[in-house]
Amino acid sequence: xxxxxxxxxIFLLAVGxxxxxxxxxxxxxxxxxxxxxxxxxxxxxxxxxELTSLDGKPISIPEMEAAMAGIMEKAGVxxxxxxxxxxxxxxxxxxxxxxxxxTGKPNDEQTIFVAASLSKTVFAYLVMLLVEDGxxxxxxxLHEFLNKPLPDYKKYADLKxxxxxxxxxxxxxxxxxxxxxxxxxxxxxxxxxxxFDPGQRHSYSGEGIQLLQMAVEEVTGKGxxxxxxxxxxxxxxxxxxxxxxQDAWKENAATPHDQYExxxxxxERREADAAGxxxxxxxxxxxxxxxxxxxEGQRKSTIDEMLRSxxxxxxxxxxxPGAWQQTKEYEPIHLSWCLGWGRFDxxxxxxxxxxxxxxxxxxxTVTYADKGIGVVLMSNSDNFESVARELAEAAIGDTYSPxxxxxxxxxxxxxxxxxxxxxxxxxxxxxILKMYAGTYDFxxxxxxxxxxxxxxxxxxxxxxxxWVTLFAETHTRFFMEEEDYRFVxxxxxxxxxxxxxxxVEGIEITGEKVK
Numbered sequence: 001x002x003x004x005x006x007x008x009x010i011f012l013l014a015v016g017x018x019x020x021x022x023x024x025x026x027x028x029x030x031x032x033x034x035x036x037x038x039x040x041x042x043x044x045x046x047x048x049x050e051l052t053s054l055d056g057k058p059i060s061i062p063e064m065e066a067a068m069a070g071i072m073e074k075a076g077v078x079x080x081x082x083x084x085x086x087x088x089x090x091x092x093x094x095x096x097x098x099x100x101x102x103t104g105k106p107n108d109e110q111t112i113f114v115a116a117s118l119s120k121t122v123f124a125y126l127v128m129l130l131v132e133d134g135x136x137x138x139x140x141x142l143h144e145f146l147n148k149p150l151p152d153y154k155k156y157a158d159l160k161x162x163x164x165x166x167x168x169x170x171x172x173x174x175x176x177x178x179x180x181x182x183x184x185x186x187x188x189x190x191x192x193x194x195x196f197d198p199g200q201r202h203s204y205s206g207e208g209i210q211l212l213q214m215a216v217e218e219v220t221g222k223g224x225x226x227x228x229x230x231x232x233x234x235x236x237x238x239x240x241x242x243x244x245x246q247d248a249w250k251e252n253a254a255t256p257h258d259q260y261e262x263x264x265x266x267x268e269r270r271e272a273d274a275a276g277x278x279x280x281x282x283x284x285x286x287x288x289x290x291x292x293x294x295x296e297g298q299r300k301s302t303i304d305e306m307l308r309s310x311x312x313x314x315x316x317x318x319x320x321p322g323a324w325q326q327t328k329e330y331e332p333i334h335l336s337w338c339l340g341w342g343r344f345d346x347x348x349x350x351x352x353x354x355x356x357x358x359x360x361x362x363x364x365t366v367t368y369a370d371k372g373i374g375v376v377l378m379s380n381s382d383n384f385e386s387v388a389r390e391l392a393e394a395a396i397g398d399t400y401s402p403x404x405x406x407x408x409x410x411x412x413x414x415x416x417x418x419x420x421x422x423x424x425x426x427x428x429x430x431x432i433l434k435m436y437a438g439t440y441d442f443x444x445x446x447x448x449x450x451x452x453x454x455x456x457x458x459x460x461x462x463x464x465x466x467w468v469t470l471f472a473e474t475h476t477r478f479f480m481e482e483e484d485y486r487f488v489x490x491x492x493x494x495x496x497x498x499x500x501x502x503x504v505e506g507i508e509i510t511g512e513k514v515k
Contacts, residue, residue, distance in 0.1 A: 051086050053397030054348050054373055065094070067394040072097055075411055077381040078257045079107045083282035084395055088293050088372035093283045099380070100255040102263045112240060112253040112279050113378040114267075116356030118363055119243065119278035120209055122232060122288065123224070124174050124306065124340020127216060129231055131170075132302045135219065138171040138339075145215045155446040156211075158184070158192040167198040173205075173212035174339040175310035180207040182319070185444050185509050202311040202337050204318060206275040213274040224272040236287045241280040243272035249279065254380040256360020260419035261381075264360045264482045268466050276358065282376040285365070289376070292352075293369050307352050307369070309336035309343055317407050335402055346400045355406055357385070364388050366401050386411045423479055425471035432475060433458050436489045440500045440511035449500065449511055460487070 051059040072080055078101045084092035095107035115122075130136040136145075143150050143166050151160035159165045164179065172178045179194040181187050182205050192207060213224055220227060225243045233241050240249070245268035256264045269277045295303040313335045316322035333344040341352040349370030356363035362384035367374030375395040377388065384391075385408040392398040430453070437453045450461050451470075458470040458478065470478040470487055478487040490499040490510075501510050 051084060051091060051396075052373070054368060054371060055397055057397070059397070061092070064394050065096075068391060069096060071387045071390045071394065074413075075387040076259070076261050076383045076415075076417065077379055077387065078261055079111075079254050079380045080384070080391070081107060081109075081111065081113055081254075081282040081376075081378045082391075082395060083286035083376045085286060085289055085293075085367065085372065085374040088290065090283065090286045090290060093286070099253070100263050101257060101261055102255075107254060108252070109283055110240060110252055110281065112249045112281060113363070113380060114254075114256070114356075114358055114361040115278035115280045115285070115378070116276050116358040116361050116363055118280070118285065118354060118356040118365065118378075119274060119276045121340045121354050122228060122278060123209065123213065123274035125288065125292070126228055126232055127170060127174065127212065128302050128306045128339065130216065130220070131305075132298065136170055136216065138174075139169050141166050142168050142170065142173070142211065142215045145219045147218060153214075154443075156192065162194065164194050164198055168208070168211065170212055170215070171310065171339065172198050173208040175337050176202050176204045176208060177311050177337075178205055178208035178211070179203070180205040180211075182206050185507065190444050190509065201315075202313055203323065209275045210273070224274055228272075232288075236284075236291055238280070238284040238287055241278065241284045243274075243278050244270050245279060253279075256358070257381050258360060258419075258484075259382040259415075260417065261383075262419055262482070265468065265480060270463055270465060276356075280378075282378050285376045285378075286374075289365070289367050289374050293367060293372060293374075306339045307341060307343065307350070308338055309334065310338055312336050313342075313405070316405070318405055319407055322407075330402065330405060333400070333402070335405065342402075344400065344402055348400075351400065353401060362388075364392065364401070366392065366398055368396075368398075383415075385409060386415075423471070423473055425479075426473070428472040428475055430456060433472075435497050436500075438497070438513050439515045441514045442502075442509060442511035444509055448514075449502075451500070 051061060051064070053059050068080065068082065077097065079095070079097035079099060081095045082092070083090060093109055095109055095111055097107060099105045099107050099111055127136060131138055150156045150165050168178050177199050179196045179198045179200065180192065181195055184190055184192040184207060187193070195203065216227070217223055228243055232238065253266065255266055258264055271277065292303055313330055314326055314328065316325040316327045316329065333346065335342070335344045337343070338352065341354055343350060343352050348368050351366055351368045353366040360382055361380060362382065363378045365374065365376045373396050375392060375398065377391055377395070388408055389403050392401055434453045436458060437451050440449045440451065442449060447462060450464060452459050459467040460470050461467045468480055470480060473479050473486070476489050479485065484504055486503040488501040488503065489497055490501060492498050497513055499510050499512055501508055
């Protein structure tokens with residue numbers, strides 16, 4: 001999900017599945033692969049005159065584009081970006097629809113989208129490059145890379161006394177086998193704990209990815225953004241990709257839309273998060289895929305290890321109750337998780353995939369390595385997943401992706417299209433509003449939220465760079481424009497403000513007022 005920088009991190013729900021890949025050194029192999037990718041250094045798209053589907057049949061580009069536009073229209077998807085790989089090159093790159101339905105501005109090939117969990121695969125690739133260079137060992141316990149015992153870090157104090165953290169390795173983090181929940185705030189007691197012993201099974205975990213990011217940053221002495229720019233973005237010519245927001249993108253960034261096609265708040269995230277903060281275009285992201293399937297020499301050995309099955313998936317759904325229901329349903333396709341990627345096998349050979357989900361952003365990518373065919377789909381819509389099947393089939397003839405396991409719903413022609421009534425703000429005495437100003441510590445995510453009273457309004461920020469106005473629904477309950485969040489201020493018996501609660505989609509977290 002997204003919103004104010006911290007709040008996005010707070011609510012990367014169980015749907016926070018994201019991906020991306022990374023390449024490393026500026027070797028001759030890197031640039032040879034890139035030069036053959038079908039795109040120039042500038043990132044300008046070069047369209048093929050024809051495309052081929054997985055079954056070898058020609059794809060009519062005009063018919064494909066008409067089909068995609070029709071699918072978007074029926075499902076209420078305002079905007080979409082699509083890049084297609086054919087013959088192991090970027091053969092097609094095009095955007096559809098609007099950046100913002102309210103302004104009517106169209107997307108183009110340079111429009112920035114939120115990658116959401118597609119961020120994770122770029123990080124996975126980056127880690128594999130560090131492994132290749134001997135900087136990281138996939139099987140060395142992560143705590144041995146750290147400057148102090150893991151529970152001594154405030155964010156990991158919950159693990160004190162549970163020495164299973166000493167078993168966690170980079171391999172377990174990338175294969176989502178640490179035993180951690182996706183996010184601690186989704187657990188009953190909102191603490192970080194092991195749901196099972198490390199290595200016992202697969203269970204998608206953003207917590208595991210963030211732990212590995214911390215270890216990588218400590219062992220290299222560099223931040224994620226710096227590492228990714230040096231080893232991935234610049235070598236591959238990914239000029240419109242970053243783990244942190246760039247102000248230069250402000251005039252050409254898509255706006256997220258909810259299920260009712262309403263534009264929502266855009267979060268300019270300024271703190272690099274391997275689990276989901278990346279901004280990119282499908283053209284840039286496709287360069288990563290081409291680098292993966294075109295790797296040679298030692299790099300190919302690195303890629304082979306990254307895409308090797310690590311843990312079989314034998315449960316019904318990626319999230320929800322089905323995540324704990326065993327099944328043999330996916331045995332025929334050998335559904336599994338590799339290092340940073342999901343994988344399945346078909347008559348067309350192995351395929352690696354990932355999904356991305358955030359408030360107002362939904363993405364999917366799949367690549368059939370042996371065929372040299374893949375697709376990257378990014379949307380600024382909460383309705384994309386309901387028609388992802390149709391879009392992937394129209395683009396490359398993909399009918400094999402495990403969308404049911406991912407939890408993607410099927411398109412419902414009777415979906416509710418009318419939004420609920422807009423909230424009406426009430427006036428609140430300034431003396432009351434001033435009481436709410438201060439700093440609130442959301443220890444559960446090791447983040448702070450700042451509230452200030454200015455020009456008769458309450459403003460909220462997590463970094464004091466991007467401030468958002470809070471509007472009063474009641475004297476203690478506030479909302480954001482173009483958002484579904486609620487902010488509730490809590491007082492003690494003496495009338496002193498002690499806490500702030502943030503609520504969204506049935507989830508609630510509480511922060512203590514510390515100043």
